[in-house]
Amino acid sequence: MSTPPPPPPRKRVTAAMVAERAGTSIAAVSLVVNGKHRGRISDENAERVRAAVRELGYVVDSTASALARGTSDVVVLLAPDLPNPFFGRVINAVQETLGERFQLLLFASPTGAQPTVADVRRLAALRPAGLLVSAPTVEFLDDAPAGVPLVLLDAPGLEDRAPAVNYDLASGVRALIAHLAERGHRVIGYLDGSTPAATYELRRTLLQAEAERRGMTLLTTPRVRSRPDIAEAMAAAEASLPAWRAAGATAVIAASDTLAHGVLAACARAGLRVPEDIAVAGFDDLPASAVTAPALTSVALPGDLLGSVAARLLVSLIDGGEAPEPAELPAALVVRASTG
Amino acid sequence: MSTPPPPPPRKRVTAAMVAERAGTSIAAVSLVVNGKHRGRISDENAERVRAAVRELGYVVDSTASALARGTSDVVVLLAPDLPNPFFGRVINAVQETLGERFQLLLFASPTGAQPTVADVRRLAALRPAGLLVSAPTVEFLDDAPAGVPLVLLDAPGLEDRAPAVNYDLASGVRALIAHLAERGHRVIGYLDGSTPAATYELRRTLLQAEAERRGMTLLTTPRVRSRPDIAEAMAAAEASLPAWRAAGATAVIAASDTLAHGVLAACARAGLRVPEDIAVAGFDDLPASAVTAPALTSVALPGDLLGSVAARLLVSLIDGGEAPEPAELPAALVVRASTG
DNA sequence: CTGAAAGCGCTTACAG
DNA sequence: CTGAAAGCGCTTACAG
Known part of the structure; x- marks a missing residue:
């Protein structure tokens, strides 16, 4: 009788395991999975890495990656009125626009209140890739974490403080x-x-x-x-x-x-x-x-427009793009x- | 003329900076801010650490903390119908119940579809502290990441697979x-x-x-x-x-x-x-x-009940508690x- | 009670 | 093109 195949190891798969299987260095694995290997890794080795990734089901550990890079893949959406059905469409559109590259983290202060300085600090500690802030006050912007790409949603009059997407x-x-x-x-x-x-x-x-x-x-x-x-x-x-x-x-x-x-x-x-x-x-x-x-x-x-335009703008800021002219969304x- | 006070250093505050200011080790800082210092750190040093934390505005870096601990403070809520207004109250209740200790990350598969295996892997790579899954299918549960505390919402018939909060x-x-x-x-x-x-x-x-x-x-x-x-x-x-x-x-x-x-x-x-x-x-x-x-x-x-009961259950699981008898929520x- | 040190799993110069 | 190594900022045994 043949023995059953051993159960897949319950251990989490690391880049080291992929490297060993592919016969390359850990660095090579990192470069390949992040698509930064052009002219740095031979086609042959790149292919071996990809095969090993597939076979082992490797996924980059996002906490380690975030620590090494200094920023995570999390985009935070701050909204004071989250339970309002209006935000259903906004959230959905943001999520679809961000796609697989970013994760959407929701932050709602207790209904109606603005986030406190302590809240903002805790958010900053997540090392977010970007911030979407809906219906902010000026006070909030004074406390906003520095150095994090930021887009405002429905924040009329605050366009000079940060790129904003507003309704007409x-x-x-x-x-x-x-x-x-x-x-x-x-x-x-x-x-x-x-x-x-x-x-x-x-x-x-x-x-x-x-x-x-x-x-x-x-x-x-x-x-x-x-x-x-x-x-x-x-x-x-x-x-x-x-x-x-x-x-x-x-x-x-x-x-x-x-x-x-x-x-x-x-x-x-x-x-x-x-x-x-x-x-x-x-x-x-x-x-x-x-x-x-x-x-x-x-x-x-239109909440879906607000979400998709703002998310697109944020992604372009994260990628180092210039903030384009703020477009006004129709309000018919x-x-x-x-x-x- | 007196020179203006130097602007607060834009550098991010680390535990090392706190330790230096408090005249302690980095380990002491970690123990104190995590409340694990009882009988390990003298009252005097603990107080010095707290003072330094306050003065510098130190917040634990969550990416580094998550890497060291092997788990983050993120709780993921998976729901197929997120844009449905029904979820507004669920989300709100979950968030209020989780409080400051956890961050809520939303994951909605393209409307109506169930999350794919790849989706689940990416979620697992976030090292979430716990998972809340609304209206899942059996198939999803087969792919669910192992070793992560999991609570199902509105998942009748799946109570044997994981702790669930259902309506009557x-x-x-x-x-x-x-x-x-x-x-x-x-x-x-x-x-x-x-x-x-x-x-x-x-x-x-x-x-x-x-x-x-x-x-x-x-x-x-x-x-x-x-x-x-x-x-x-x-x-x-x-x-x-x-x-x-x-x-x-x-x-x-x-x-x-x-x-x-x-x-x-x-x-x-x-x-x-x-x-x-x-x-x-x-x-x-x-x-x-x-x-x-x-x-x-x-x-x-009642979506708020669903959210608060499920979140409370999840937190107790995260803290190593036993899954209590699944309570059925009223459906009047x-x-x-x-x-x- | 205290601190030096290993280790979490990556990313990224850097030297070949 | 390749790999060894430093470093990201914590947490946690471990030896004092």
Whole structure:
């Protein structure tokens, strides 16, 4: 009887084992698996290394590689609002764009808060290959680790601090206010995000300026805010609807669709018909916004575009490329039933 | 004129620098920052180390630490359906439960596909502290890296392969079918997920068995499937509604709320009233399901519970704890307008 | 309680 | 084209 083949050794495969099998040095293995062997290793030896890699199932140990090179293959995505469905598409696009070369590490500070200095230090200790930071504040950028390629997502006004990928919020806001003006709305309630980010600041100020320009009023005092959570947004809207209505508001804009979903829920509970009694609009154009009751008018902020463009930019920075002109992503108004 | 204070050295702070400042050895620094100094370092020296750490802003280099220890602080979450809003809460809960000790790395295979052997090898090369795997197939588990603590999420039937945190889908299904039976439905269309995961298999077979038990019919031939994407689900439902209706279906169940949102959209486009012409229900109870048109009946699968319980279990495994009895999470039916 | 030293598994000048 | 060796910054026996 023939003995069964010995079980594959449970030991982890190292470059030394590959080198021994291929009859080369460890250095040769490193050069070949990293594709740096042109003109340094004979074709024959390179092929032997490749064969040994295949046979043994060798994969470079990323911790050792990171230590030797001084940087890892990890790209960190920092986002204050991770649980927001908006980020699903961003994350997905980032991941697909990064491909097999980088690993995506998520970092979300406790909802809404900005990362602390200690957080930033711990991130830097990972020796990330690059950082993607969504909706940052200026304060965060002051603490950002030096020497790490950095791309900002949806960080209007911070373009001078780092390469940024932003939406053309001004166009979207103009279209939204024009649309509401045309429908005869003069006073508009506003539900703001509670995340302290430049993009929310800008959304509010743009809306306000554009409304004023047309002789309309955006109600921002008192400031009504909520984290990106439907239940919390509903509570905030429910508490504010009487005051908004008393001030003559016939429409409510929310800083994001998730917040707008909360407004819709609050209107339903208050027995208000949308859009007859009150119109509602948001930002993001989440997939679910096409099926809400009623379907939601929204300034579409394509998250997949944001993720893919930012990731592509980051990779080019990591590879030593120059930061190209920051491109603005479209922010188009999608009109649906919630604004009649 | 006094010279300005020299800028803080841009050099990265190492344990050697801390040791020099504290007047101790590097080993002492390591022991103190890792809290392993009890009975090994004098209180006085420990305090000097802590002071030096504070003054220099020292953080342990995680790549070097991982290499020396043979394992990193990274916990990998593998999920086939990451862009699905369902995962927002899971991710958030996992992250909060892991706290500062671990970093969360996301791995999503191209939507719906299972990770390949090569993917698994690359993950293993990160030397993760642990793995969280959502909705896996049996095949994946055969390739899973050995020797890495592993917890499965929503992996019914795979409990014997690894510690798992599952929902009590049977109860949820029973309640849903009972509810529909009570409303007089006898024939039900089914929109399945296209992700090849045990949880989707189980949802379908449980529904089918429970329907049969009550003399009802779940239409599963031909199998209608979609990825967790509203647009794709809408297209699938739109194509199947005529056949479902022709077979006498007065209700449609979708394997997840995201899919159900697509069904709602398809009904709206087909001019069908929900629930008068056709009732609709899903699984997950996404936040948005409370504000869809109409609000969606759903078997609630609390993602935050799934994430926190699984993460807590994983941490205990990492710390050498025994895998406790797998607890089943509740899956309660939430009845809303979409089923009348 | 303390420190010198080996070792983790790579990458990269460097000398042939 | 090739390989021996230093070095990345830790952690952990080990000998005092």
